[in-house]
Amino acid sequence: MAYPPAARPSPPRQPSVKVILASADVQRVVDRIAHQILEKTQGAANTVLLGIPTRGTPLARRLADRISTFEDVVVPVGVLDITLYRDDLRRHATRAVGPTELPSGGIDGKRVILVDDVLFSGRTVRAALDALNDVGRPASVQLAVLVDRGHRELPIRADYVGKNIPTALTESVKVTLAETDGTDEVKLYGGALS
Amino acid sequence: MIKHLLSGGDLDADTATEILDTAAEMATVAGREIKKLPALRGRTVVNLFYEDSTRTRISFEAAAKRLSADVINFSAKGSSVTKGESLKDTALTLQAMGADAVVVRHPASGAPHRLANWVDGSVVNAGDGTHEHPTQALLDAYTMRARLGRLAGLSVAVVGDVLHSRVARSNVLLLSTLGAKVTLVGPPTLIPVDIAGALAPGTDVSYDLDSVLPNVDVVMMLRVQRERMNDSYFPSAREYARRYGLDGPRMRRLPEHAIVMHPGPMNRGMEITPEVADSPRSTIVEQVTNGVSVRMAVLYLLLGGNNR
Numbered sequence: 001m002a003y004p005p006a007a008r009p010s011p012p013r014q015p016s017v018k019v020i021l022a023s024a025d026v027q028r029v030v031d032r033i034a035h036q037i038l039e040k041t042q043g044a045a046n047t048v049l050l051g052i053p054t055r056g057t058p059l060a061r062r063l064a065d066r067i068s069t070f071e072d073v074v075v076p077v078g079v080l081d082i083t084l085y086r087d088d089l090r091r092h093a094t095r096a097v098g099p100t101e102l103p104s105g106g107i108d109g110k111r112v113i114l115v116d117d118v119l120f121s122g123r124t125v126r127a128a129l130d131a132l133n134d135v136g137r138p139a140s141v142q143l144a145v146l147v148d149r150g151h152r153e154l155p156i157r158a159d160y161v162g163k164n165i166p167t168a169l170t171e172s173v174k175v176t177l178a179e180t181d182g183t184d185e186v187k188l189y190g191g192a193l194s
Numbered sequence: 195m196i197k198h199l200l201s202g203g204d205l206d207a208d209t210a211t212e213i214l215d216t217a218a219e220m221a222t223v224a225g226r227e228i229k230k231l232p233a234l235r236g237r238t239v240v241n242l243f244y245e246d247s248t249r250t251r252i253s254f255e256a257a258a259k260r261l262s263a264d265v266i267n268f269s270a271k272g273s274s275v276t277k278g279e280s281l282k283d284t285a286l287t288l289q290a291m292g293a294d295a296v297v298v299r300h301p302a303s304g305a306p307h308r309l310a311n312w313v314d315g316s317v318v319n320a321g322d323g324t325h326e327h328p329t330q331a332l333l334d335a336y337t338m339r340a341r342l343g344r345l346a347g348l349s350v351a352v353v354g355d356v357l358h359s360r361v362a363r364s365n366v367l368l369l370s371t372l373g374a375k376v377t378l379v380g381p382p383t384l385i386p387v388d389i390a391g392a393l394a395p396g397t398d399v400s401y402d403l404d405s406v407l408p409n410v411d412v413v414m415m416l417r418v419q420r421e422r423m424n425d426s427y428f429p430s431a432r433e434y435a436r437r438y439g440l441d442g443p444r445m446r447r448l449p450e451h452a453i454v455m456h457p458g459p460m461n462r463g464m465e466i467t468p469e470v471a472d473s474p475r476s477t478i479v480e481q482v483t484n485g486v487s488v489r490m491a492v493l494y495l496l497l498g499g500n501n502r
Binding site (some may be wrong): 029081085089090091093094095096097099100130133134135136160166 | 219
């Protein structure tokens with residue numbers, strides 16, 4: 001008489017980690033966004049890249065670097081700190097304020113491209129638009145992101161998207177870059193159990 | 195982050211440095227066309243001034259307004275204080291009106307400490323009697339760092355009426371926390387016995403200004419506070435100016451890079467001559483400008499987040 005097999009012990013419960021973009025992929029994606037910017041802006045004249053800290057800053061620098069390699073145009077790069085414009089300032093302990101560095105030519109009358117790593121609720125971009133409003137009057141504003149993970153809470157969309165990642169709200173997306181974290185990688189951490 | 199700012203000694207080196215770094219970012223707002231940040235929108239800051247003040251009150255008011263806070267100015271003159279209302283009752287009134295922060299200047303040393311126990315909001319000491327004035331010390335430290343590039347290892351002479359000076363007390367506490375060495379200089383009648391050791395070990399006292407000047411990076415002249423003097427602490431204003439006033443010849447004995455500071459208001463011709471006050475070494479006007487940035491940083495760090 002055969003016994004039914006013993007129930008297998010369930011695997012240890014741990015969230016799954018999935019690498020969405022490896023180092024070489026990140027570089028290809030940045031290259032593609034740089035090409036798209038050149039294409040959509042007809043050569044990136046009169047354009048300024050503003051990175052949103054922390055990881056938007058190195059991304060903006062890389063895009064400018066790639067653009068100058070591809071077409072030999074120098075696109076000014078700046079940093080736009082949005083801390084004081086956040087809508088959740090009061091829900092957390094006081095956040096440290098970072099530097100805002102605008103290119104010497106300013107942003108008035110320019111095409112400003114905001115650069116960030118992940119587009120999620122859209123609240124960061126909303127804060128960045130408010131901050132931009134206080135530092136100058138650009139001719140137009142565009143948005144470039146490495147990853148769009150959906151779940152917008154505001155009517156905001158990106159003009160340049162490196163990678164669309166369909167996610168559940170329980171999952172989290174983590175971008176690491178060589179400049180800030182040592183390696184280039186985009187990972188999806190599963191909130192659901194595997 | 196701390197809840198109140200009552201003393202220069204409330205701040206450890208990290209917090210003080212964070213305030214100075216934040217102030218440097220706030221300073222960039224002053225150069226913009228739109229000098230406004232939304233960080234304290236909907237918060238109420240009350241300026242509670244029981245003593246006359248020009249620059250401190252205006253500076254706090256400008257700082258709060260640049261951060262979009264609502265500002266209520268209260269001065270003892272023309273208020274119910276003249277009808278005999280106590281500090282506590284005034285405080286409870288402000289509390290009932292929902293003040294998120296109270297900036298208080300009071301002739302009694304320790305008044306802000308008492309106030310901090312009565313109100314729920316943050317209390318910022320804007321000068322209490324002959325005790326402390328921490329935001330002045332912060333703006334002085336900011337000015338030194340901006341001009342000389344560092345604070346650690348600086349040699350600072352604080353000269354004059356130390357006895358009555360809240361600026362001196364707060365500066366000794368803060369500067370020693372940040373690694374500067376302070377020497378208190380003045381006539382023996384105006385330097386309390388043991389003050390150096392009691393405030394911060396490592397602080398020196400000298401009664402001879404001329405011997406101190408060649409070795410300092412910063413000279414901070416204090417105002418002779420006639421309104422707080424009930425005795426004769428020195429024979430005459432002329433003699434004081436001769437021995438402890440900073441004039442042109444004395445200024446030229448300073449090292450090349452040294453700066454001259456004064457918290458204001460100045461008694462020109464008494465502790466400082468116009469030649470010195472208006473010279474390029476003088477940071478007196480910068481101190482006022484920096485005061486707004488530093489107070490913006492203090493208000494943001496006390497009120498900006500959910501620190502309750």
